[in-house]
Structures are given as structure tokens and as C-alpha cells.
Amino acid sequence: MTASFRGMTVLVIRNEQLNLLTESARERWLAQHVKRCFPDFAEKLQPSELLDFIRRNRRRAIPYFQSEAGVSLYIDLVCLLGEGFSDDPRLPWARDILTNSSIDETQRRVMLYSRARAHLLGPIPQGRIRRSA
Amino acid sequence: MPDDPNQNSASALDTAYNDGDNAPQDGVAPCPANTWFRVRLVDEDGQIMAGEDFIVVDSAGARHEGKLDQNGEFYIPPSIPFGKCTVQFPNVHLNPKKRKK
Numbered sequence: 662m663t664a665s666f667r668g669m670t671v672l673v674i675r676n677e678q679l680n681l682l683t684e685s686a687r688e689r690w691l692a693q694h695v696k697r698c699f700p701d702f703a704e705k706l707q708p709s710e711l712l713d714f715i716r717r718n719r720r721r722a723i724p725y726f727q728s729e730a731g732v733s734l735y736i737d738l739v740c741l742l743g744e745g746f747s748d749d750p751r752l753p754w755a756r757d758i759l760t761n762s763s764i765d766e767t768q769r770r771v772m773l774y775s776r777a778r779a780h781l782l783g784p785i786p787q788g789r790i791r792r793s794a
Numbered sequence: 795m796p797d798d799p800n801q802n803s804a805s806a807l808d809t810a811y812n813d814g815d816n817a818p819q820d821g822v823a824p825c826p827a828n829t830w831f832r833v834r835l836v837d838e839d840g841q842i843m844a845g846e847d848f849i850v851v852d853s854a855g856a857r858h859e860g861k862l863d864q865n866g867e868f869y870i871p872p873s874i875p876f877g878k879c880t881v882q883f884p885n886v887h888l889n890p891k892k893r894k895k
Contacts, residue, residue, distance in 0.1 A: 690818055698810035729817035737810040741803055774811050781803040 687729060691715045694733055699740040718744065725759045731770050738777055752780070831870040831879055835862055842866030847885045853877025 692711050696703040703711060715736065722735035725747075738746055738755070747755050758773045831850060835843045843866045850858040852874040862868050 686818070694810070694813055694817070698806060698813055730814045733814035733817050734811060737807060737814065740810075741807060774807070778804050778807055781800055781807060783800050 687732075688712060688715050688719070690729070691719065691733060691736060695736065695740060698737065702740045714739075721747070725769070726766060728766060728770075731766055734770055734774060738773070741781065742777070754780070828872050828874055829876050830872045831874060832867065833881055834865065834867040835883065836866060843886075843889065846883050846889065849882045849884060851880045853879065 692703075692708075692715050695711065695715070706714060718736050718739050719732055722732040726732050726735060735747075742749070742752065742755075746752055747759050749755065754776050755773070758769060758776060761769065761772075764772065831852070833848070833850075835846055835848075837843055842864075844862055844864045846862045846866070848860060848862060848868055850868075850870065852858065852870075854875045854877075856874070858870055858874075860868060
């Protein structure tokens, strides 16, 4: 959209358009994040598929996280545990943490990360001390 | 890199979690560089308004003053911080072209 200001034609960017630009920047950052942190996973997807993956799971994450860091963790766990991990009956802790309204978002992110990490490492073998990564 | 696949997954999560801390808050990473500013002033008929006084206050509060060049323009090279600038033409009402007839 253009408008005139003192005889000059100027480009006007409406809030809706600005929001779309911001949304696009967020998606691009998340796509780069997945490529950086989960290269094997990202390699299997075409660029358009990766973007669809980001959009789909970003929508799923938004009810639980307002911050991009929280959304980013949610997508990380999708890469590691699979889509729908938050509703997976085999991972009841995920839903419990995500829907726990007595904690704030920062705590939710830390708890989800810690619990997911413990899940990924699995049970500690008897008589062994696990080294941390 | 640990050989244990469980350790690999946990390490990947650690890396991703730390990377997530750098996620831009508004979706656009802040750029530390400076920027430039350029304005051209013309009247309602599209005629350039050369020599007009201007005052620009940048987002850091620094004041830049001067007169528009023969093209009715002024240019501040990449030296000012990103953000909103205010522009004033304090004497535009004194311009003979702008006086009411």
C-alpha cells in the first residue's frame, strides 16, 4: 500500500503486514535452529517440508509457551520424541508439565527440559555412575 | 561425542536448549550496527525545497542540524543507532513558497 506525504509516495506497512514479517522471521530462525541442532533430522526434509514442520508444531506449542525459547524447546522435543509427544500416553510427564498452571513459563521450560533429558538418558544401570554429557 | 545413543540425544537436547536461549524475542535478531538516514523534501507541487533548515533527533537523543542541499535532501551516513528519528523543518513556514498569498 502506498500513500502520499508532502508530494512524495511512501510505502505504508500495516500492522497485519508487520506481524506477518515478524512471523516469517520467527519461522526462519526456528528452521535454522533445527538445522543447527538436529542436522540429521533436518536433512531428511525438503526446505518446504521443514517450514511446514515448523509451522505445524509452532501452532501446537503456542498454547503452552509465549516465548520463542519455549516454542524452540517444544520443537526440539518433537525432533527427539516425535510429533504429538505432548499427548503421548507413554510420556505422561510431558502433558503434566505443559498443562501445569501453577508454574510460570520459565519454570515450565526448565522442568520440561530436565524431565525430557532424564527420559532420553533412560534408567541408570545398577552399580554404575552415569557421566553427564 | 558420546557413543551411547541416549547420551547423543541428551547432548543434542542440551545444545538445542542453550541455542533456544538465543531465540529472538520478537522474531528479529537485534543488529548491533549503526544505520543511515536520508530525507528529501518537496512541496505539494513536487518542487524541491533546497536550503531548508532541518533538525533530526535520532533514537539516542543526538541532534543533527543543517540545511538541505540543492536537491532538497540531507543524508546522515551509517553512524546513528537503529530506532525512530524525529525530523523537523523549523523554518519551513518562512519559506516564500509556503507563505499564504
